[in-house]
Amino acid sequence: MSPAQIFDTYADGVRWEKQNTLANIRRLKKQYTNKGGPFSEKETNKGATPEPFKTKTEQSKAYTLLLKLHMESDQSGIDKKCDEEIHQSDPNFSQYPLSDFKKYNTNVKRIESYVHIAILKSLLCHGAIPIYR
Numbered sequence: 001m002s003p004a005q006i007f008d009t010y011a012d013g014v015r016w017e018k019q020n021t022l023a024n025i026r027r028l029k030k031q032y033t034n035k036g037g038p039f040s041e042k043e044t045n046k047g048a049t050p051e052p053f054k055t056k057t058e059q060s061k062a063y064t065l066l067l068k069l070h071m072e073s074d075q076s077g078i079d080k081k082c083d084e085e086i087h088q089s090d091p092n093f094s095q096y097p098l099s100d101f102k103k104y105n106t107n108v109k110r111i112e113s114y115v116h117i118a119i120l121k122s123l124l125c126h127g128a129i130p131i132y133r
Contacts (some may be wrong), residue, residue: 050095053104062092066105070112
């Protein structure tokens with residue numbers, strides 16, 4: 001294949017300059033054979049382990065979604081589903097092992113109940129909910 005054919009077949013639309021195409025392909029081939037660059041072990045295994053469910057400073061997408069579903073359980077219907085159904089319902093949940101996800105779901109339910117209690121106390125203190133005696 002001529003350099004022009006290589007460019008038209010593989011590099012058109014990749015925003016490479018036509019005169020640099022062969023050099024770029026050689027560089028990628030060398031990285032591939034040496035397991036470097038985007039082909040390194042670090043880069044290829046990037047998505048192998050899921051992000052932590054929750055840390056002191058950060059929450060995963062799965063944690064945020066699960067908490068939101070529990071907070072709006074009347075609309076989401078999550079209370080009617082078992083842990084296995086919830087685990088399989090979204091890729092954010094299924095990236096974690098089922099045994100770990102069951103623990104996470106239990107903890108999020110507990111947090112959600114604390115949040116609801118805090119909201120009710122706040123509403124009572126501010127007079128938004130009248131107290132009948």
